Amino acid sequence: MTQSILEQLDTVLASRKTGDPDSSYVASLHHKGLNKILEKVGEEAIETVLAAKDAERDQDNSKLIYETADLWFHSLVMLSHLGAGHEQVLDELARRFGLSGHDEKAARDK
Numbered sequence: 001m002t003q004s005i006l007e008q009l010d011t012v013l014a015s016r017k018t019g020d021p022d023s024s025y026v027a028s029l030h031h032k033g034l035n036k037i038l039e040k041v042g043e044e045a046i047e048t049v050l051a052a053k054d055a056e057r058d059q060d061n062s063k064l065i066y067e068t069a070d071l072w073f074h075s076l077v078m079l080s081h082l083g084a085g086h087e088q089v090l091d092e093l094a095r096r097f098g099l100s101g102h103d104e105k106a107a108r109d110k
């Protein structure tokens, strides 16, 4: 089975916790600490909201997709910084959907 992009990203984000802040953006965020990471998550959330308003006005979702990717990315950095990962979020969504984490992973791996 090939690894999903989220699995690959989680692996890279974890490796950056001990990376060089001068050569890695993610390592620089971990180095600056949780407050800087939360500042970025807040900033990207606002940019996503503004992009959604523009998307409705312009009937064009391209900027919204770009900003949502930034928001998801920085949220993953936040989870990683605190020792969590995307799997736990997917498990929570699956639980709300009535699937066990195991069923949800099996459905994704099909």
Ligand SMILES: N=c1c2ncn([C@@H]3O[C@H](COP(=O)(O)OP(=O)(O)OP(=O)(O)O)[C@@H](O)[C@H]3O)c2ncn1[C@@H]1O[C@H](COP(=O)(O)O)[C@@H](O)[C@H]1O
Residues within 6 Å of the ligand: 012, 016, 023, 024, 025, 026, 027, 043, 069, 070, 073
């Ligand atoms: N997916 C991303 C990704 N998305 C966004 N960004 C960075 O997030 C930042 C977005 O913040 P802004 O738009 O506010 O830009 P900015 O003004 O330069 O940021 P600040 O000065 O405010 O911190 C930019 O610097 C982008 O380069 C990302 N940086 C890295 N990745 C992934 O993370 C991996 C590891 O990255 P490094 O740690 O840099 O090796 C990469 O291989 C990519 O897959």
